[in-house]
Amino acid sequence: MAVFAQVVDEESFSSAGRKLGLTTSAVSRHVSRLEAHLGARLLQRTTRSLTLTELGQQVYVVSCRVLESSREMSALAGSYSEKPTGIIHLTASVVFGETWLAPRLPGFLAKYPGVGLRVTLVDRTVDLIEEGVDIAVRISSELSPGLAARPLCKFSYVLVASPQYTQRHGAPLEPQNLVDHPCIYLGYGRFGNTWSFRRKDESVDVLVPSRMTINNSSAIVAAARADGGIGLVPSFAAREFLVNGSLVPVLPDWEIGKPYVGDIHAVYTPGRHVAPKIRALIDYLAGATE
Numbered sequence: 001m002a003v004f005a006q007v008v009d010e011e012s013f014s015s016a017g018r019k020l021g022l023t024t025s026a027v028s029r030h031v032s033r034l035e036a037h038l039g040a041r042l043l044q045r046t047t048r049s050l051t052l053t054e055l056g057q058q059v060y061v062v063s064c065r066v067l068e069s070s071r072e073m074s075a076l077a078g079s080y081s082e083k084p085t086g087i088i089h090l091t092a093s094v095v096f097g098e099t100w101l102a103p104r105l106p107g108f109l110a111k112y113p114g115v116g117l118r119v120t121l122v123d124r125t126v127d128l129i130e131e132g133v134d135i136a137v138r139i140s141s142e143l144s145p146g147l148a149a150r151p152l153c154k155f156s157y158v159l160v161a162s163p164q165y166t167q168r169h170g171a172p173l174e175p176q177n178l179v180d181h182p183c184i185y186l187g188y189g190r191f192g193n194t195w196s197f198r199r200k201d202e203s204v205d206v207l208v209p210s211r212m213t214i215n216n217s218s219a220i221v222a223a224a225r226a227d228g229g230i231g232l233v234p235s236f237a238a239r240e241f242l243v244n245g246s247l248v249p250v251l252p253d254w255e256i257g258k259p260y261v262g263d264i265h266a267v268y269t270p271g272r273h274v275a276p277k278i279r280a281l282i283d284y285l286a287g288a289t290e
Helices: 002-010 013-020 024-038 054-082 094-111 163-169 175-180 217-225 235-244 276-287
Strands: 043-045 050-052 086-092 115-121 135-139 148-161 183-185 194-199 202-207 230-234 248-250 261-268
Touching: 002 013, 002 024, 002 050, 002 054, 013 024, 024 054, 050 054, 086 094, 086 276, 094 115, 094 135, 094 217, 094 235, 094 276, 115 276, 135 148, 135 276, 148 163, 148 217, 148 235, 148 276, 163 248, 175 194, 175 202, 183 217, 217 230, 217 235, 230 235, 261 276
Parallel strands: 086 115, 086 135, 183 230
Antiparallel strands: 043 050, 135 261, 148 230, 148 248, 148 261, 194 202
């Protein structure tokens, strides 16, 4: 259709060929194939002139529209390849999304006005392809095969309690003292009641007592603030309350080991052509401080 339109514009097979970088015979074959496909003649050819048939006039109009749409599509693709544009579907776990991710997103939108975000916070592993997700932010040491991943930041867990609790019951001075306190933790999968502690060259594992586990870090924070005992939560979930004093750190000199420490990754579908909007968001989040 492009060759046919060019022939009509130039009123010559040879001139159209020069414009398109084709031989005259190649131009003629393109037009003949189009006519064969439509089952009708589009041009009346003589040695001196070319004239359009009635159908040829209609096909020429449609061909011009197709060419214009093709140019617009190429320009659109070019603009997408040059700058971040479009909607990004982003997903993360609920608490991390609320406390770490969401406060950083307005800054990204201010920097990239051509980008929009659709954020889904859910505590399950999302299938990026089936659910049409561009980026998943995952807190896990075991990432799904077949996906690309970039570390954003590290995560660690901290022990916290309310000031009132420590005043009434005292704060443990060593990890072994936790056996004398009610402990609140996630309590599913790898997040069990055996906690590993490290301090310089010292290491100790403690089997902690608990009458309550909660599979949500914000809820553990709420229970600890209500004097429910000592909670084990991600640092990003506790930070606000440690700053305002409604929680205090417990055993701050000790580091808690796996599975309560690791990396947070941005996970996306790999490929040679990663959209600029996706690269921009991952770069932005990787540059954000914890």
